Amino acid sequence: MEAMREIELKGHIIDSFLLPKVFDKVMDMNGEFEIIQFDIGRQKTDTSYARLMIKGRDQDHLENIISELHRLGAQLPEAEDVVTETAIKDRVVPKGFYSTTNHPTYVKINGEWKKVENQKMDAMIVITDDHALCTTIGHIKKGDRVVVGKKGIRVIPPERPRGHSIFEFMDSQVSSERPSQSLIKQIAEEILEVKQDGGKIVIVAGPAVVHTGGQQALAELIRNGYVDVLLAGNALAVHDIEYNLYGTSLGMDLNTVELAPEGHKHHIYAISEICRAGSIKDAVEQGILTGGIMYECIKNNVPFVLAGSIRDDGPLPDVITDTMKAQDMMRKAIQDADIVLMMSTMLHSIATGNCLPSTVRTICVDINPATVTKLMDRGSAQAIGIVTDVGTFLPWLAEELALLKKQKAQGK
Template identity: 55%
Template sequence: MSPTRTVELEGHIIDSGTMGRCFGVVMDMGGSFEVEEFEIGRHKNAETYCRMKVSADSEPTLQEIVHELHQNGATLSDPADATLEAAPDDAVVPVDFYSTTNHPTYVRYEGEWVDVENVEMDCAIVVETEGSEAPRAHTKVLNAIDEGDLVVTGDTGIRVEPPERPRDGDSAFGFMQGGVSSERPSESLIGEIADAVAETKEEGGNVLAVCGPAVVHSGGADHLAELVREGYVDAISAGNGFAVHDIERDLYGTSLGMDVETMEHPRKGHKHHIYTISEISRQGGIEQAVENGAIQSGVMYECVANNVPYVLAGSIRDDGPLPDTITDSIEAQNAIREQARDADLVIMLATLLHSVAVGNCLPSTTKLVCVDINPSTVTQLMDRGSAQAIGMVSDIGTFLPMLADQLVDEK
């Protein structure tokens, strides 16, 4: 007799595509299913329930199918408590540890579902049972695991809730259906993004801007600086290059040696970026350079002047780098992670490297907009699990002025 498991799906599983995906998972992986109960929601806010029996030729195959179903929001009809196993050493997880998605997740402990805190993809789940009245479950990256941590293993006692399609058409976030297209009207889409930013701020939320050097090269830095100054951006995540070119533009009027206004390359302009790094190092850092009057404009100036925090994560190719750049990759990841946890809306501006880095730290419930002239940037972001991203194919030098106009002029 073939091994079987009974799983349940509940919610808006038809129009969100969840039910179809789960049916496809079973068949694609060589299993079969039988729907035992199906109750369809018959109006906009009604939920649908489906219980199905899943079978496979072998227990290992069935376990693989159930794991994939689990990632798509299915749960066993008779859930048991999650299996916990102590980590054998620092930075070492037990074999068969549960690797998280970026979706809201719950673990079952002593018959109760416990919300997993700080959800992000590709982490372990640690359950703490001492030191508080109630158990606490939270994610940990593998290098942060301590010997003896109680780590969730297998798929038993875990519930995942993938986000569903927004059902309120009047919300500013109703346009965030995921996907990328170069054919959507730019002006109307930018207006919707502006509405989303304004709504986030009105509700007391935080907006994180993830920036690449092209923001400066394309002439968009003044408009991003305006958004920081006017309170529409609460934090900046970028690399050494973005900050250097932004400050270079203030000191020399160039970005990577090119005059942004005339597109000309002044004499010795190719040395301006390294001169900039030297000057900021001499000043003792970006904040000190602003306080000393050495920097008088730009995005980094507005961040310091308006107490907007920033994280500059370094890379192997950085010149200098600036004293403010975090050169330890693990330290930089942790700093990005702290930023991501505070963000309610993230706007990624012309940077594949930092978009993927930040996207990896975001739960799927965080609203995400990615703007790039290259549609593959958004495609890669979504392929790595940030399925909630909406992409806009646009030159960043066109996008930022229009966004600033929509927000600041209508304020």
């Protein structure tokens, strides 16, 4: 028997492509839709409104369609309170639990809409008194009130950026061109503006930053106060330290681009020297480590999270080998981030992206187009992707930031 239900779409539903996305999704799932009401905003800043009747071949089919449309940002016209069920064991969620998106989400509790805190994708919503919190399954405790179904939940997809912004210029797409001076300048302007407003910038970086010669540029950014948190793995720190101690990365002399004698041992030597000192901080204080990315983090009190993996050599004593602990520390470190710059590390970038709300401005840089596309597929409207060599990107960005800072100091 055919089943029907109304949905509402509100906001900039045309230029954000929400309306055509809804149409496409309904048709892809072999459903039908009927436009009941459609009010179009007249000015650029005006919002629009649409009420649609969605039809499925039966109730289960309809619920599947509504579930997908809800994740896109569709709302159910009724305004009932959110529904919860109690977790019967640690890390066991009630059947029919609501799985979150990375978009800002609100739930109705006792007749009032409350914003869900610590928004992230693929989590559950736990209600405590009149608060709602995104909670991953590993942190669900027996007795938690977990949201189930879709009643009393509103998802608000971010609107397309308006005004002069690099994110509007790039239209949230992957650029397959090498970065131009204009593009790098606009990214530098965004970073400088965020820092002047007291905002927070997070860097996610892989070892290619060192391999390609971008180490000194990233160290300069940290030294000049443009980095508030560094997220990486064992490899970035090891090869950064290897370069500082031996002038090589993966045993290759970055000046002559030739393998150094016995160079294949250098990264192991680097790990050993830091272990001998006790930690990266101890190595800096003892004068063993005198430059580079990790050195500047220590000297400038920039917190870092080094999340380990099964393939790590060593690892360094600062590396967190407990995956769940590393996740928690990453989530804490990126709270309230304004810009996240991800460079040449697919796994750490995806991990970070999964912890971020879609409103955070994100820049993904990698030489591999597939990596950038995968990162962009998070669905954030506030993300851009750049396909280029990070060894070219970072020095150019550092140069533009220095130039902009000098111009502002001169009043230009």
